[in-house]
Amino acid sequence: MGPAAPTTGLHPVSMPACAAWYHPVKIHSMERRAFPRWFDSSSASRTPEVYVRCRDTIVSMYRQLPHRYLSATAARKTLVVDAAFAIRLHRFLERWGVINYNVQPQSRPVPNGAAPASHWPVRVLVPLPGNSLDAGLGVSSESAAGGAPPFASTSMDARRVDSNRTPMGGGSGGGT
Numbered sequence: 001m002g003p004a005a006p007t008t009g010l011h012p013v014s015m016p017a018c019a020a021w022y023h024p025v026k027i028h029s030m031e032r033r034a035f036p037r038w039f040d041s042s043s044a045s046r047t048p049e050v051y052v053r054c055r056d057t058i059v060s061m062y063r064q065l066p067h068r069y070l071s072a073t074a075a076r077k078t079l080v081v082d083a084a085f086a087i088r089l090h091r092f093l094e095r096w097g098v099i100n101y102n103v104q105p106q107s108r109p110v111p112n113g114a115a116p117a118s119h120w121p122v123r124v125l126v127p128l129p130g131n132s133l134d135a136g137l138g139v140s141s142e143s144a145a146g147g148a149p150p151f152a153s154t155s156m157d158a159r160r161v162d163s164n165r166t167p168m169g170g171g172s173g174g175g176t
Contacts, residue, residue, distance in 0.1 A: 013066040016097035025054055031055075034092055036086075054079050058090060062099040069107045070099055 021028045027048055032039050038051040057078055062070045076086035093099045100108075 013063055013102055015101055019097040019101070022059075022096070022098050024059070025052070027052060031092075035089070050081070052082055054086070055093070056091060059094060059098060066102050067104050067107070069103045069109060071109065 015022070021030060027039075031051075035051065038046045039048055041047075058070070058075045061075060061078065067127050070090075072087045072090040075090045079086045090099070126135070
């Protein structure tokens with residue numbers, strides 16, 4: 001038998017069929033369309049060789065631990081290019097399934113945005129039966145005279161209002 005192949009520390013990974021265009025040495029026309037500034041010879045620092053080095057650095061980082069999510073921030077920290085390009089390249093490779101395809105769900109990050117609010121009290125102003133929506137503007141003679149407020153505050157999940165602006169699930173709503 002011949003000598004053993006050198007180990008590179010990269011694990012074999014499966015990729016989706018839509019990523020069949022990827023080749024570790026060649027640049028696909030889709031990449032040229034996605035990042036034209038790297039292939040138009042307008043800058044000495046933006047060359048196809050530097051692009052391939054950046055792309056393959058990200059792919060190699062992912063293949064070292066293919067079941068762990070590779071974030072754009074982690075990839076960006078290893079590249080000596082502008083951060084915007086590093087993030088765009090990461091997003092491009094991730095969208096096509098070249099990286100982060102076999103990631104375990106628990107290692108994926110939680111999407112940015114508002115935190116789940118199921119435990120926060122939510123207050124919604126709901127018009128009371130018989131009052132128009134304009135009554136909430138403070139122009140109602142009833143509210144100015146100290147009568148019942150034109151809106152009632154309620155929990156969002158405890159009370160819904162139908163198109164006639166009467167409480168649902170509360171009987172007839174008017175006692176008639």
